Amino acid sequence: MxxxxxxxxxxxxxxxxxxxxxxxxxxxxxxxxxxxxxxxxxxxRYLDRTRVTPIGALQPNVNAVIEGEIRAVDVVYGRRRSLVCRLQDGSGTTTLRFYHFSGAQKQRLTPGTRLRCFGESRRGASGLEFYHPEYEFLDGAEAVALDDRLTPVYPxxxxxxxxxxxxxxxxxxxxxxxxxxxxxxxxxxxxxxxxxxxxxxxxxxxxxxxxADVARLMDGTHPYQQRLAFEELLAHHLSLLVLRQQTQAEGAPSLAPDPALHKQFLSQLPFQLTGAQQRVSREIAEDLVKPIPMLRLVQGDVGSGKTLVAALAALTAVASGYQAAIMAPTEILAEQHRNNFGAWLEPLGIELGWLTGRLTAARRREQLARLASGEARVVVGTHALFQEEVEFANLGLVIIDEQHRFGVHQRLELRQKGSRTGLRPHQLIMTATPIPRTLAMSAYADLDTSVIDELPPGRTPVTTVVISEQRRPEVIERVSRACEQGRQAYWVCTLIEESETLAAQAAEATAENLAAALPHLRVGLVHGRLKAKEKEAVMAAFKAAELDLLVATTVIEVGVDVPNASLMIIENPERLGLAQLHQLRGRVGRGSEASHCVLLYGSPLSRQSRERLAVMRDSSDGFVIAERDLELRGPGEVLGTRQTGEMQFRIADLQRDADLLPRVQAGAQQLLGRHPALCNAIMERWLGDNRRYFQV
CATH class of the missing domain: 1.10.150 (DNA polymerase; domain 1)
Structure with a gap:
């Protein structure tokens, strides 16, 4: 060789x-x-062929090596023909069953023959049975040695x-x-x-x-497995820290607030900022004034006031002569931001731009010209904002909502839209989906984190109940009573299929049925297939209390603030993730009235679905819910496939290996400081082609 x-x-x-x-x-x-x-x-996993288990000590559904003597052999004719051997040792008897067998095999498996077998014991017609076990004959003069190591089973x-x-x-x-x-x-x-x-x-x-400690090997916590998981997590962590270093090595505009404009903005609000909003706004302001790009994630539960904090940051950019861009993952969320930013900023003489994929060609040209000239100081839009032909006069701040719906590289593409002077815009990332600490440490290691951990005064906790679909008439009666007392209600329809058409049809059918069952109520309908103006009209009518009951698909996960809405029914909640259920529930409880959320589930529920709905019933804390969501569904589901698509782990598991993360963080900092040359080699070993996301 x-x-x-x-x-x-x-x-x-x-x-x-x-x-x-x-x-x-x-x-x-x-x-x-x-x-x-x-x-x-x-x-x-591993198979243990290193020791013989007495037949009398066998447990069902366990792989084992057994030895014994064949006492009887028969060909049994049932639904399928099978060769059945009764094997006995000093402790008991079991059955070996072969559905596929040859004449030669039958001739050799005769009474009195001694065998060593390996397979999984299962409950069968004659007690514990082995189906098509591996076997070897023990008739030789010398005993066949058992394996001295566990047998690996590979993907x-x-x-x-x-x-x-x-x-x-x-x-x-x-x-x-x-x-x-x-x-x-x-x-x-x-x-x-x-x-x-x-x-x-x-x-x-x-x-x-x-x-070897088989139990630890099987659950991935053996020290030797953890050694590999550690290095893989280290590679991912380093890639994000290097990305942060690359970004912050570039210059950014120094953005300082205009005290008079800031005061004018706050004076027009009908409420005071919470202590948490003030603290997070100060953290953002301290970042914006530095000449290096801000990279900050703002987490806040539903209704905690993240959008207002983002608007204050945008105001600082405008006051310093720069533009701000707000990007949302869906058109309806972008519309919501356009309405809010318009209400707050336009009275101050700040012009807004609007850019989504649904604009007509003429309207799109007009908006692109306003961005390029600097006439639009603040622009709101969807992923259309980072398309190649979009140019800004001098973009100073990028605000991205619900980052987990975008991939890391999409966020970086918008970063490229910096001002023509070569400075990079600051980045503010927002999410109303609380991110468990372990995921934040790994998926967002390139970002500083702020948490708005306080709800505005006057918000009432929402009482959640879990009720079977079989009690639907009672739930409809409950909606009737609430609306008769002058309050409003949401009825949310969910579908397994990712189809707006099917979801719209289901919502239309539900609205018709409820309108027939509740003829004295004014029933509205909103879904993703409606045109933007139609959606806005229905939502405006609901906010103005011209509708009692709003039937909707999950498009109202983000929507207008209706303090009078105090009841929400969510059909088939088992089809949604906990974070999405929590977002939907946040539509009620915005006023001073006691509010309720009814989770109307379809039977039968799986064990996991029962656990998830129990979490919703028992907790209203978004971070508690996010941790449980991570335990029950895993990081790919919680963060969204686009985010975790760039974080495919071969060996590590973010849940199982969470305790490694503090050491991973410390190790990454030490490597960058003491051994920078090794960082590239570690990333190359574990990330390979995925490193392209970090070379922007």
Missing amino acids: TKDPANLDQVSVTALKGVGGKLAEKLGKLGINTLQDLLFHLPL ATEGLTQQRIRALASQALTFLDRHPLTELLPEDLRRELDQVPLADALRYLHAPPRR
């Missing part, structure tokens, strides 16, 4: 014995192209058997013996963070010894 290059990330899998073009192609489907890839392709693909992957991994380990994988964690840092050498971890995980 030729001398192997030292870097296993440069050695193709074709260097392994028996790997030709076809097999290399199959391995490529699993992302395995080099020996390093193969070594990082870790087992999903596989069509045409790749477990035996083949095990054999290749075993070969790769021999390469590792001759050329240890490059250790990218410096020894001083490894000792400080209590991390084992990488090569030791890989050898152990591909072939754990018989006395």
